[in-house]
Amino acid sequence: MNATARHRMTAAVRLLPLAVLLSTAPPLSAQTSQRQAAPRNALVYFHYPLDGLRVPERFTVRIGLKEMGVAPAGVDKPGTGHHHLLIDTDPGPPDQPIPSDYNNIHLGNGQTEVVVTLPKGTHTLQLLLGDHTHTPHRPPVMSQKITVYVR
Amino acid sequence: MRRLRLQLIVGVTAVFAAAMPASIAQERARTRSPAPAGAKLAFVDLQNNARIASKVTLRFSITGMEIAPAGTARRNAGHHHLLIDTELPPLGQPIPSDFNHLHFGGGQSEAEILLSPGRHTLQLLFADHDHVPHDPPVMSEKITVEVMAAPEEKPRTTAAPNAKVFFIGLQDGAVIPPRSVVRFGQENIAITPAGTKQDNAGHHHLLVDTELPPLDREIPSDFNHLHFGRGQTETELTLPPGEHTLQLLFADHEHVPHDPPVMSQKIRVRVQEASATAAATPPPARAASGRTPAPNDAAVYFIYPRDGTRIFATSTIRFGLRNMGVAPAGVVRPNTGHHHLLIDVPTPPLDAAIPADLNHIHLGNGQTERKITLPPGKHTLQLILGDDQHVPHDPPILSERITIYVGAAAKRSARR
Numbered sequence: 001m002n003a004t005a006r007h008r009m010t011a012a013v014r015l016l017p018l019a020v021l022l023s024t025a026p027p028l029s030a031q032t033s034q035r036q037a038a039p040r041n042a043l044v045y046f047h048y049p050l051d052g053l054r055v056p057e058r059f060t061v062r063i064g065l066k067e068m069g070v071a072p073a074g075v076d077k078p079g080t081g082h083h084h085l086l087i088d089t090d091p092g093p094p095d096q097p098i099p100s101d102y103n104n105i106h107l108g109n110g111q112t113e114v115v116v117t118l119p120k121g122t123h124t125l126q127l128l129l130g131d132h133t134h135t136p137h138r139p140p141v142m143s144q145k146i147t148v149y150v151r
Numbered sequence: 152m153r154r155l156r157l158q159l160i161v162g163v164t165a166v167f168a169a170a171m172p173a174s175i176a177q178e179r180a181r182t183r184s185p186a187p188a189g190a191k192l193a194f195v196d197l198q199n200n201a202r203i204a205s206k207v208t209l210r211f212s213i214t215g216m217e218i219a220p221a222g223t224a225r226r227n228a229g230h231h232h233l234l235i236d237t238e239l240p241p242l243g244q245p246i247p248s249d250f251n252h253l254h255f256g257g258g259q260s261e262a263e264i265l266l267s268p269g270r271h272t273l274q275l276l277f278a279d280h281d282h283v284p285h286d287p288p289v290m291s292e293k294i295t296v297e298v299m300a301a302p303e304e305k306p307r308t309t310a311a312p313n314a315k316v317f318f319i320g321l322q323d324g325a326v327i328p329p330r331s332v333v334r335f336g337q338e339n340i341a342i343t344p345a346g347t348k349q350d351n352a353g354h355h356h357l358l359v360d361t362e363l364p365p366l367d368r369e370i371p372s373d374f375n376h377l378h379f380g381r382g383q384t385e386t387e388l389t390l391p392p393g394e395h396t397l398q399l400l401f402a403d404h405e406h407v408p409h410d411p412p413v414m415s416q417k418i419r420v421r422v423q424e425a426s427a428t429a430a431a432t433p434p435p436a437r438a439a440s441g442r443t444p445a446p447n448d449a450a451v452y453f454i455y456p457r458d459g460t461r462i463f464a465t466s467t468i469r470f471g472l473r474n475m476g477v478a479p480a481g482v483v484r485p486n487t488g489h490h491h492l493l494i495d496v497p498t499p500p501l502d503a504a505i506p507a508d509l510n511h512i513h514l515g516n517g518q519t520e521r522k523i524t525l526p527p528g529k530h531t532l533q534l535i536l537g538d539d540q541h542v543p544h545d546p547p548i549l550s551e552r553i554t555i556y557v558g559a560a561a562k563r564s565a566r567r
Contacts, residue, residue: 047454047469062454064469069517070477072484080479080517110476110487112519 035095038137039079042067044127051146057120061085062113063127068141073108074132081129081137083107085114088123091142097134106134118150183243186285187227190215192275199294205268209233210261211275216289221256224280229289231255232282233262234274239290245282254282268300307367310409311351314340316399323418329392333357334385335399340413343498345380346551347533348404352498353413355379356406357386358398363414369406378406381450382501383546390422442502445544446486449475451534458553464527468492469520470534475548480515481539488536488544490514492521495530498549504541513541527558 047062049055063083071080089103100106107114127143130136195210197203211231219228234240237251248254255262275291278284319334321327341352358364361375370376377386399415402408454469456462470490478487491505492512499505507513514521532555536548543549 047471062471063519064454065519069479069514070519071482071517072476072478072487075478075482075484077479077482077516107476109484110478110517112470112472112477 035135035138036078036081036131038081038129038139038141039067040139042129042137042141044083044129044141044143046125046127046143046146049125049146049148051144052148054149054151057150058115058117060113060115061125063107065112065129065141068129070110070112071132072110073106073130073134076132081131081141082110082134083112084128084130084134085116086124086126086128086145087116087118090145091126091128091136091140094136094138094140098128098130098136100134106130118148120150123148123150182281183283183286184224184226184229184279186277186287186289187215190227190277190285190289192231192277192289192291194273194275194291194294197273197294197296199292200297201294202297202299203266205298205300206263206265208261208263209273211255211291212260213277213289216277218258218260219280220258221254221282222280229277229279229285230258231260232276232278233264234272234276234293235264235266236271239274239276239288242284242288246276246278246284248282256282266296266298268298270295270297272296307407307410308348308353308403309350310353310401310411310413311339312411314338314351314401314409314413316340316355316401316413316415318397318399318415318418321397321418321420323416324421325418326421326423327390329422329424330387330389332385333388333397335379336384337401337413340401340409341498342382342384342501342547343404344382344549344551345378345406346404347498349497349552351409353401353403353409354382355384356400356402357388358396358400358417359388359390360395363398363400366408366412370400370402370408372406379546380406381546382549383447384501385545390420392422392424395420395422442542442545443488443538445488445536445546445548446474447546449473449486449536449544449548451490451536451548451550453532453534453550453553456532456553456555458551459555461556461558464557465522465524467520467522468532470514472519472536472548475536477517477519478539479517480513480537480541483539488538488548489517489541490519491535491537491541492523493531493533493535493552494523494525498533498535498552501543501547505535505537505543507541513537525557528556530555530557 043066045064047064069080071077073082084098085105087103098104124145124147126145129141191214193212195212217228219225221230232246233253235251240246246252272293272295274293277289316337319336335355343349343352345354356370357377359375364370372378396417396419398417401413450473452471454471476487478484480489494510496510505511531552533552534550
């Protein structure tokens with residue numbers, strides 16, 4: 001992930017819910033209304049690792065969440081959600097369920113940490129909270145995209 | 152008092168100087184570095200006849216002279232030597248270097264040493280760049296210390312006289328299948344995870360086919376001594392067919408049995424293949440306690456703050472959870488629970504719902520951090536996971552009880 005894209009990501013986090021996340025995202029889709037509301041000061045963040053850190057191939061990602069609670073997927077409760085760890089990928093459109101694949105790791109049982117194994121090199125990590133249907137909240141509760149160096 | 156001791160040292164020195172053969176004294180007089188009259192060498196905070204631990208850090212104080220590494224010739228300077236269980240070496244020659252004469256040629260002014268139990272003598276001797284004592288020699292009083300045997304140093308955690316541990320549903324002489332669940336009970340003593348220090352509390356150990364270990368030290372950890380350091384009250388045991396013995400032994404936060412020791416009777420069990428015992432004794436049902444089962448390797452812990460740290464009066468306490476998930480209260484999902492933050496209270500009973508009050512903070516919406524405000528002083532924090540009904544799991548998922556300090560850092564300056 002190059003520097004400009006990262007810059008755009010952080011700017012997008014600040015400008016939400018305008019949420020023109022990527023040039024490829026449908027420009028008006030963010031207005032869909034079924035998404036759960038999130039408190040304005042809600043924040044998801046990394047306890048570990050931090051941006052720019054060198055990490056071993058196998059490490060534990062520890063996740064912090066401010067002003068909201070964690071609930072397993074499928075549990076419909078206001079002010080809660082479950083974590084998703086995005087590896088080397090950008091968030092999709094915010095009104096769509098987060099895909100489930102090797103780059104979008106769902107912590108559907110309410111986990112707040114996950115052990116990941118990554119090949120050597122530079123990787124990006126980003127956290128995104130999803131509601132009971134795996135759809136991001138409104139506004140999306142999302143961390144900065146961080147870069148780690150796997151040695 | 153200190154002045155008196157100094158005079159004594161000067162007196163002793165004079166005797167030594169007189170006792171030395173005149174020829175050597177004359178010959179070496181040129182090579183020995185001079186020392187100022189007021190130079191003083193002493194141990195810091197260590198009195199004669201002190202009782203000390205076997206591993207101890209000694210600190211040296213030199214006044215009237217400076218410390219220079221060995222090899223650096225400088226006026227009124229030198230480096231420390233520690234003499235252990237030995238007389239003064241000849242003062243006209245370099246100090247020997249061996250286990251009884253420790254050199255601190257790097258200019259160190261403290262050292263951690265390990266002494267065997269018993270009485271020892273310690274003395275400091277300053278010497279110049281060539282390891283030769285000064286003229287007059289600068290040395291400390293020779294002091295005697297008594298090293299206490301390790302187990303006596305620290306009293307064992309006390310237990311109530313009527314405290315007991317026992318097997319639940321397993322009698323002496325019982326016949327069990329190769330894989331069976333063994334459950335433990337305890338009375339008049341509380342369960343805390345290993346690492347949490349509390350009187351009349353501890354965790355279970357199961358001794359399999361072995362005699363009692365020494366009761367004044369840590370219980371070994373091997374296939375014959377099973378530790379249940381997270382406060383488990385049952386385990387699945389796999390034993391080969393045949394006769395075996397089982398015994399429970401309770402131990403404190405450091406795995407040392409209590410005073411008096413709390414242990415069960417040693418029972419004998421016969422292990423038979425399942426076909427033979429199918430009708431005899433069905434294995435107890437998993438989580439017969441009625442509590443929600445939790446994975447054996449799950450753990451809850453503090454991300455912030457750490458044990459023993461000083462925090463602001465208003466701080467955000469952050470929780471970590473390993474190998475389980477978080478779910479709001481009321482949500483029934485396997486391997487999930489919600490956090491409870493216990494402030495300044497002992498561990499509640501593990502078989503009932505966690506109380507809800509100002510000291511037992513429920514994070515019922517699945518929160519993983521909480522901002523709290525505490526009055527100045529010392530406080531304890533502990534985390535415990537509760538199931539959908541706020542009842543701890545089986546085994547209970549609870550953190551160590553950590554101690555934190557709130558307020559200005561007055562304690563640190565007082566200690567120094």
